[in-house]
Amino acid sequence: MDNQDTIDVLNTLIETCNDGERGFRNVAEHVHSADLKTLFATRASECHQACADLRAQVLQLGGDPETGGSASGALHRGWVSLLGTLSGYSDKSLLEACEKGEDSAMERYRDALDQALPDNVRMLIERQYEGVKRNHAQVRSLRDQARATAS
Template sequence: CASAAAELQQLVRSLGGDPETSSSMAGDLHRRWVDLKSMVTGKDDEAILNECERGEDVALKSYRKALDKDLPADIRVVVQRQFQGVQRNHDQVKALRDAERARS
């Protein structure tokens, strides 16, 4: 995630923009929620993986929204590649969650 953000920030700079350098408020809140939930549930793996998947869902939605825009071709290539990485992350978290459910 950090390298993807850095890559996007560099693209913004190359276009003369001033990229956001801090994580989003929603991302920070989600991380805190996962931390809190893991404390309350006794670090129940399925609950944590559910929250991780929810976070990946938010990321996928953001990338889809970006890909719906009329992006320059070189930018679209980067966003599409990163979207595919987020999709792989999502699928991996979902598989882990499903495996944890099957164990329960």
């Protein structure tokens, strides 16, 4: 894999992290639970840091780091906004939407790790992927709790 291919993989993950940061901030603004507000604000900050780490790697490779998010992320945030309007932004519906966003992030990280990457880049992506998996598991658990409470 040449530098440009590696930069492309990293830029895709930068878009993913930007999507995650925006999505978590959106959820933090609308959830009712103070604990969830804090949790999702923290997750947004973690995504911001992940972006910074990926951008630094792109710059080190001589590339131009992506600055925006993905079209699918923007579409998902629009869906979450519509859903929130219709459901009154219930914590359960926001957690369900958040889990879908985390599903997408996991898929993008798995796709990145299927590529032939330089060792230092692979280590960074693997470390971030572990965080994405932890986020997904936590969001799924919180979603399950919210579903049980809503029943």
